[in-house]
Amino acid sequence: MELLPLWLCLGFHFLTMKWKNGSGMVTGASQGGCKLVGGVADCRGQNLASVPSSLPPHSQTLILDANPLKTLWNHSLQPYPLLESLSLHSCHLGLIGLDAFREQGHLRSLALADNCLSENYKETAAALHTLPDLRRLDLSGNSLTEDMAALMLQNLSSLEAVSLARNTLMRLDDCVFEGLEHLRELDLQRNYIFEIEGGAFDGLTELRRLNLAYNNLPCIVDFGLTQLQFLNISYNVLEWFLAAKEEAAFELEMLDLSHNQLLFFPLLPQCSKLHTLLLQDNNMGFYRDLYNTSSPQEMVAQFLLVDGNVTNITTVSLWEEFASSDLAALHFLDMSQNQFQYLPDGFLKKMPSLSHLNLNQNCLMMLHIREHEPPAALTELDLSHNQLSELHVAPGLTSCLRSLRLFNLSSNQLQGVPTDLFANASNITTIDMSHNQILLCPQPAPIDRAGPPSCVDFRNMASLRSLSLEGCGLGALQNCPFQGTSLTHLDLSGNWGILNGSIAPLQDIAPTLQVLSLRNVGLNSGFAELDFSGFGNLRDLDLSGNSLTSFPRFRSSLPLQTLDLRRNSLTALPQRAVSEQLLRSLQTIYLSQNPYDCCGVEGWGALQHLKTVADLAMVTCNLSSKVIRVLELQGGMPQDCKWERVDMGLLYLVLILPSCLTLLVACTVIFLTFKKPLLQVIKSRCHWSSIY
Numbered sequence: 001m002e003l004l005p006l007w008l009c010l011g012f013h014f015l016t017m018k019w020k021n022g023s024g025m026v027t028g029a030s031q032g033g034c035k036l037v038g039g040v041a042d043c044r045g046q047n048l049a050s051v052p053s054s055l056p057p058h059s060q061t062l063i064l065d066a067n068p069l070k071t072l073w074n075h076s077l078q079p080y081p082l083l084e085s086l087s088l089h090s091c092h093l094g095l096i097g098l099d100a101f102r103e104q105g106h107l108r109s110l111a112l113a114d115n116c117l118s119e120n121y122k123e124t125a126a127a128l129h130t131l132p133d134l135r136r137l138d139l140s141g142n143s144l145t146e147d148m149a150a151l152m153l154q155n156l157s158s159l160e161a162v163s164l165a166r167n168t169l170m171r172l173d174d175c176v177f178e179g180l181e182h183l184r185e186l187d188l189q190r191n192y193i194f195e196i197e198g199g200a201f202d203g204l205t206e207l208r209r210l211n212l213a214y215n216n217l218p219c220i221v222d223f224g225l226t227q228l229q230f231l232n233i234s235y236n237v238l239e240w241f242l243a244a245k246e247e248a249a250f251e252l253e254m255l256d257l258s259h260n261q262l263l264f265f266p267l268l269p270q271c272s273k274l275h276t277l278l279l280q281d282n283n284m285g286f287y288r289d290l291y292n293t294s295s296p297q298e299m300v301a302q303f304l305l306v307d308g309n310v311t312n313i314t315t316v317s318l319w320e321e322f323a324s325s326d327l328a329a330l331h332f333l334d335m336s337q338n339q340f341q342y343l344p345d346g347f348l349k350k351m352p353s354l355s356h357l358n359l360n361q362n363c364l365m366m367l368h369i370r371e372h373e374p375p376a377a378l379t380e381l382d383l384s385h386n387q388l389s390e391l392h393v394a395p396g397l398t399s400c401l402r403s404l405r406l407f408n409l410s411s412n413q414l415q416g417v418p419t420d421l422f423a424n425a426s427n428i429t430t431i432d433m434s435h436n437q438i439l440l441c442p443q444p445a446p447i448d449r450a451g452p453p454s455c456v457d458f459r460n461m462a463s464l465r466s467l468s469l470e471g472c473g474l475g476a477l478q479n480c481p482f483q484g485t486s487l488t489h490l491d492l493s494g495n496w497g498i499l500n501g502s503i504a505p506l507q508d509i510a511p512t513l514q515v516l517s518l519r520n521v522g523l524n525s526g527f528a529e530l531d532f533s534g535f536g537n538l539r540d541l542d543l544s545g546n547s548l549t550s551f552p553r554f555r556s557s558l559p560l561q562t563l564d565l566r567r568n569s570l571t572a573l574p575q576r577a578v579s580e581q582l583l584r585s586l587q588t589i590y591l592s593q594n595p596y597d598c599c600g601v602e603g604w605g606a607l608q609h610l611k612t613v614a615d616l617a618m619v620t621c622n623l624s625s626k627v628i629r630v631l632e633l634q635g636g637m638p639q640d641c642k643w644e645r646v647d648m649g650l651l652y653l654v655l656i657l658p659s660c661l662t663l664l665v666a667c668t669v670i671f672l673t674f675k676k677p678l679l680q681v682i683k684s685r686c687h688w689s690s691i692y
């Protein structure tokens with residue numbers, strides 16, 4: 001309640017500040033609500049119905065975004081003959097006057113996104129044709145069809161970048177982009193393009209970047225834009241990508257074919273500079289090894305290329321797969337979320353420069369590591385979410401995985417890895433083996449290639465910093481499994497019973513560990529008090545989902561920042577001393593889902609005021625049979641506790657005492673009232689009795 005006036009006060013203060021600010025702007029470096037900095041006049045969202053006429057005449061950039069102009073009238077830009085850049089985003093523009101841009105000879109950049117230019121596109125187009133030196137034109141979000149777009153762009157041969165994103169283009173014929181011989185960048189994403197006629201881009205000899213994402217293209221065959229560097233066709237319905245069988249060198253560097261329906265690895269140019277190839281989320285596989293034909297050459301696909309009245313037939317051997325593609329410059333290859341069951345021999349050998357390979361979410365069952373496969377330059381290899389049960393390392397390899405830094409094997413069916421897999425991986429920092437049913441080798445194993453690997457040994461991997469063994473079904477850790485490493489991040493979550501009675505197996509890495517996750521490992525009250533005082537660098541500790549009944553112990557100088565104690569069996573908050581010591585560095589603590597006793601929430605105040613409890617709203621406590629939120633206890637301990645604390649004997653005494661007193665008083669009163677007669681009676685009785 002006391003807070004309300006303060007809030008009101010603050011609110012008022014805030015309002016006045018805002019108002020002051022607004023008026024200050026008008027008098028300061030601004031005019032009619034427009035901010036003026038250098039040659040830039042920024043009139044965004046000023047509710048202007050027309051172009052202001054009193055801005056400095058030498059303005060070079062005029063931003064009128066989000067004003068309800070509706071029409072850009074003839075001559076309304078006349079006061080600003082030096083404009084180089086004009087932005088009219090979201091101005092409800094339906095009409096641009098034929099003479100609106102006359103005398104704007106300096107205009108280089110014109111942004112007209114999110115208007116209604118389809119309404120009077122002819123006059124608008126005519127207005128654009130008065131801009132012979134325009135370099136950048138943004139027409140996105142204007143409901144333009146291909147005919148309207150073609151008319152607007154006609155003869156604007158100076159254009160270097162055009163955006164037609166978010167329009168209603170459906171079919172690109174060979175005259176849409178006619179004459180745009182300087183165009184370098186074309187954005188056509190988020191249209192409804194389902195067909196591109198051969199030759200549609202032929203005149204665009206300078207085109208370098210083309211974005212066709214989010215359209216309805218079913219295939220790209222005979223791709224022949226040799227000068228293109230960047231091509232994005234993600235989020236279409238492509239089933240085929242087929243480059244023209246030209247000897248010519250392609251400049252292509254980045255190709256994004258992700259989120260399509262490709263069935264086959266794309267047939268890429270025979271000579272290109274491709275360094276990034278994105279193929280995730282398709283239906284691709286390699287098939288040659290899965291078929292059992294005696295003459296695999298029979299498997300061909302024929303494409304009919306129809307151009308006017310000429311029909312050409314292109315025949316593609318499906319087993320050619322990647323063979324004719326030039327992948328020598330490839331650095332980054334993402335093939336995740338596909339149907340790959342195997343990688344054919346020689347596939348990775350074609351990519352000697354490959355540094356990132358992502359194969360997660362496929363159906364790989366086995367991986368052979370041979371000389372140059374994967375290539376020596378590889379730094380990140382993600383094989384997570386496959387069905388790998390075997391990793392084979394060819395005997396006698398000395399340079400395999402030499403540069404590898406990150407190896408993700410999460411969620412496979414591995415039971416172990418060959419002992420020499422990591423022998424030369426001297427740069428490896430991160431290994432994720434979570435969700436594999438592995439065993440840790442009990443002894444440091446000598447390098448021995450006989451027999452299938454049945455365990456994993458991480459000892460003496462000096463470069464290793466981060467290791468995840470979550471959900472690996474590991475038994476109790478034996479002596480020193482991480483000896484010789486300098487792990488900073490370790491995740492042992494979900495291995496029930498891995499710490500059988502003590503955290504001693506982690507002593508080797510205690511000085512270096514910064515992040516330790518021990519979620520759901522069955523720590524319980526058997527541990528008198530978990531003692532983390534040897535972990536001098538621990539920043540982040542997750543102990544959730546165990547059965548802890550008491551707070552772990554930490555060294556006072558521990559730089560702990562995050563502590564998660566959710567889903568344990570804590571009944572009380574830490575003692576004041578502990579909490580104060582902890583709170584010195586702690587920034588975030590999670591405490592919810594513990595059966596705290598409402599009557600024992602001592603030390604709560606200290607935690608609550610420091611805003612370190614991230615899940616404060618969800619912390620509940622247990623009051624006899626009710627569960628209530630600790631936040632609701634803000635007034636201190638609930639009344640019921642005070643009662644509960646009092647000894648039941650005392651309670652009964654207190655309850656009985658008033659009745660007793662009443663009875664006593666009543667007796668006294670009666671006694672005094674009938675004192676005389678009573679005495680007499682007694683006397684008489686006595687007297688009488690004395691007769692006996």
Ligand SMILES: *[C@@H]1O[C@H](CO)[C@@H](O)[C@H](O)[C@H]1NC(C)=O
Nearest residue numbers: 072073074095096097098099
């Ligand atoms: C602009 O001027 C031309 C004549 O030069 C006229 O035909 C046209 O209607 C005018 N447009 C607007 C929007 O006033």
Ligand SMILES: *[C@@H]1O[C@H](CO)[C@@H](O)[C@H](O)[C@H]1NC(C)=O
Nearest residue numbers: 125126129151154155156179
């Ligand atoms: C484009 O240029 C051609 C030839 O220079 C000319 O015939 C045509 O009228 C021009 N189109 C427009 C819309 O200006």
Ligand SMILES: *[C@@H]1O[C@H](CO)[C@@H](O)[C@H](O)[C@H]1NC(C)=O
Nearest residue numbers: 189211213232233234256278
């Ligand atoms: C391709 O375009 C989509 C949609 O705009 C975008 O999300 C994606 O990041 C682009 N790809 C690249 C490699 O830039």
Ligand SMILES: *[C@@H]1O[C@H](CO)[C@@H](O)[C@H](O)[C@H]1NC(C)=O
Nearest residue numbers: 288289290291292293294295
């Ligand atoms: C493939 O052919 C070989 C013999 O040529 C045969 O042993 C094998 O079972 C066949 N595999 C399948 C999947 O048909």
Ligand SMILES: *[C@@H]1O[C@H](CO)[C@@H](O)[C@H](O)[C@H]1NC(C)=O
Nearest residue numbers: 198222305306307310311312
């Ligand atoms: C068809 O093939 C001929 C000769 O190979 C070639 O000149 C022509 O450009 C091709 N047409 C198409 C549409 O590919």
Ligand SMILES: *[C@@H]1O[C@H](CO)[C@@H](O)[C@H](O)[C@H]1NC(C)=O
Nearest residue numbers: 174306307308309310311312
């Ligand atoms: C194909 O069309 C061209 C004109 O577009 C015509 O000259 C030629 O005769 C046509 N060829 C056939 C075989 O119809």
Ligand SMILES: *[C@@H]1O[C@H](CO)[C@@H](O)[C@H](O)[C@H]1NC(C)=O
Nearest residue numbers: 376377401402403404426427
């Ligand atoms: C290992 O990493 C370092 C630093 O990142 C790098 O200089 C070195 O070349 C790498 N070694 C190999 C074999 O790639």
Ligand SMILES: *[C@@H]1O[C@H](CO)[C@@H](O)[C@H](O)[C@H]1NC(C)=O
Nearest residue numbers: 360384385408410430431432
């Ligand atoms: C490994 O892959 C899994 C699933 O794709 C992902 O959740 C995890 O973050 C990855 N691990 C590392 C260290 O990148």
Ligand SMILES: *[C@@H]1O[C@H](CO)[C@@H](O)[C@H](O)[C@H]1NC(C)=O
Nearest residue numbers: 397398399402423424426447
């Ligand atoms: C690879 O590892 C083996 C065995 O550990 C070692 O003899 C060899 O020198 C290593 N080679 C390189 C290039 O590090």
Ligand SMILES: *[C@@H]1O[C@H](CO)[C@@H](O)[C@H](O)[C@H]1NC(C)=O
Nearest residue numbers: 475476477478499500501502
């Ligand atoms: C767990 O610890 C107890 C004694 O602390 C020991 O008897 C038992 O063998 C240990 N279990 C394992 C699997 O190491």
Ligand SMILES: *[C@@H]1O[C@H](CO)[C@@H](O)[C@H](O)[C@H]1NC(C)=O
Nearest residue numbers: 594595596622623624625627
């Ligand atoms: C509340 O405490 C009682 C006894 O202390 C216990 O039986 C009950 O399970 C607790 N309720 C919850 C929700 O923890």
